[in-house]
Amino acid sequence: MKYISVLKTAALASSMCLSLGAMASTPDPDPEPTPGGECVSSSFINSTNLSRTGASGPYSVSTKNVSNWAADGFGDGTIFYSNAAFNDCGQMPGIAVVPGFVSEEESIKWWGERLASWGFVVITINTVTGLDQPISRAGQLDAALDHILGDSTVGGMIQSNNLGAIGWSMGGGGSIYLGNTRSDVKAIIPQAPWFASTIGSDKPALFIGCELDAIAPTNLHVNDFYRETGSGWFAPAVPKAKIEINNGTHWCANTGLGNEGLLGKAGISWMKRFLSNDNRFDQFTCGQENYGSDWSVSDYDHDDC
Numbered sequence: 001m002k003y004i005s006v007l008k009t010a011a012l013a014s015s016m017c018l019s020l021g022a023m024a025s026t027p028d029p030d031p032e033p034t035p036g037g038e039c040v041s042s043s044f045i046n047s048t049n050l051s052r053t054g055a056s057g058p059y060s061v062s063t064k065n066v067s068n069w070a071a072d073g074f075g076d077g078t079i080f081y082s083n084a085a086f087n088d089c090g091q092m093p094g095i096a097v098v099p100g101f102v103s104e105e106e107s108i109k110w111w112g113e114r115l116a117s118w119g120f121v122v123i124t125i126n127t128v129t130g131l132d133q134p135i136s137r138a139g140q141l142d143a144a145l146d147h148i149l150g151d152s153t154v155g156g157m158i159q160s161n162n163l164g165a166i167g168w169s170m171g172g173g174g175s176i177y178l179g180n181t182r183s184d185v186k187a188i189i190p191q192a193p194w195f196a197s198t199i200g201s202d203k204p205a206l207f208i209g210c211e212l213d214a215i216a217p218t219n220l221h222v223n224d225f226y227r228e229t230g231s232g233w234f235a236p237a238v239p240k241a242k243i244e245i246n247n248g249t250h251w252c253a254n255t256g257l258g259n260e261g262l263l264g265k266a267g268i269s270w271m272k273r274f275l276s277n278d279n280r281f282d283q284f285t286c287g288q289e290n291y292g293s294d295w296s297v298s299d300y301d302h303d304d305c
Contacts (some may be wrong), residue, residue, distance in 0.1 A: 039089035039119050040272075045280055050265040053110075057117030057268075059085040064153055066123070073143025074098075075126030077105060079154055080116035086157045093186075093275035094121045094158040096144040098137050100169025100194070102130035108168050108191075110255040114264045120164075120271065121154050123147065127171075134195050137174030141165050142182060162186055164275050166267070168253065169194050169216060176225060179203040187274035189267050191253040192216050193225060200228030204239040204274040204305070208263060210248030211298045218244060218299075230304055239274065239305030241266075243291050246298040262296060 044058050055061045059082035066077040085092060095115060099107045105126045112124045123144045127137060145163050149155055161184045167175035172193025179188040180202050188201060191208035194216040209222035216222070222242065230238035243266055245252040245259055253263055269284035282288055285305060292300030 039085070039092075039276070039278070042280060047265065047284070050268055050284060051261045053114070053260045053264065055113040055117035056264065057114075057119070059088075059117050059119065061113045061116045063112075064151075066125075066147065071125075071143075071147065074140035074147075075105075075128050077123050077125035077144060077147075078109065078112060079148060079151065080112035080122040080124070081154045081157060082116055082119070085116070085119040089119045091159045092119050092121055092157060093162045093164055093271065094145060094148050094154075094160075095123075095164040095166060095271065095275075096141045096148070097122065097124045097166040098127065098141050098144070098168070098171035098174060099125075100167075100171050100192075101132075103169070104130075107251075107254045108166070108171070110260050110264075111166055111267070114260070115268060115271065118268050118272065119276065121148055121158050132170070134170045134173035135177055137167060137171045138177040138181070139174075141167065141171075141174055141178050145182075145185075160184065162275055164188060164271055166191065168192060169250065172216075173199065176201050176205070179205070187271055189270060190222075190225065191263075192222070192250050194221055195225070198224045198228050200225060200231060200235075200238075201240070202229075202236070202238060204270070205229055205241075206266060206270040207240070207242040208253045209242060209244040209299070210250055210252035211244050211246055212248060213250045213252070215250040226301070237304040239286070239303075241270070241286055241302040241305065242300065243297055244299035246296050248298075259296065262291070262294060266291060 064079040068076045112122045165175040166189040168191045172190035173195030175188045179185045187204045189206045209218040226242045229240045269281040272278045272281040286302040
């Protein structure tokens with residue numbers, strides 16, 4: 001893992017929830033699109049297409065860089081979006097993705113084009129410093145979501161009350177924390193999440209664990225967070241699932257580590273079901289898809305979904 005090369009001031013590192021629209025020369029999309037058809041044709045929704053890596057969905061993906069100076073409350077990043085998806089789907093959910101301790105955007109960047117090609121607007125980010133803790137990373141996910149909502153290119157494409165968060169390691173802990181504190185975040189995917197205390201999610205959560213994780217051991221982090229989600233006598237039921245990668249280290253869900261096919265299938269389906277409310281993806285979530293039968297999965301569980 002490499003250290004983040006660009007550091008910001010301490011004041012910026014502590015900022016939470018500030019919003020600044022990025023300056024861009026690309027013209028605004030039509031703010032009131034007339035959908036031209038289904039958002040992802042039913043004939044395209046199958047295990048083969050969902051398991052393909054890269055921009056595996058039916059929509060071509062464009063990118064827009066967010067410079068260190070344009071970013072307010074996070075390091076910098078990349079926005080992934082599809083004009084074709086906007087034409088078909090109308091406004092879409094927005095998702096922010098953050099890396100882990102002393103790690104860079106590249107480690108989680110694979111989520112960007114993968115999700116965007118299925119009808120999401122996604123921003124993957126670097127943090128202000130590599131040393132930022134989970135609650136700081138939650139604030140930076142928060143700022144990144146505000147950024148895309150105010151962005152001149154993609155802001156009009158996004159359902160402002162229908163957002164998601166993904167994070168790895170300390171970023172995974174941050175994604176849980178953000179989901180519990182920001183009401184318009186409706187679904188999360190913590191991957192190999194780390195948090196200093198046991199924390200559960202009050203939003204639909206797909207937990208990704210790595211069997212041989214020595215940094216965020218599954219029995220102390222993923223399993224506890226999963227168990228805490230929706231627990232307690234008066235806690236509301238929360239849809240949740242847990243996939244543990246067989247023989248996986250702390251990096252098992254990262255870019256180029258060989259698990260993007262399976263995890264992308266599960267992650268796309270989770271976000272389509274719980275952000276887009278698209279029941280056609282039920283067949284690939286929870287009990288309708290037995291991820292535990294895959295040789296690369298050492299543990300699979302689900303509840304309340």
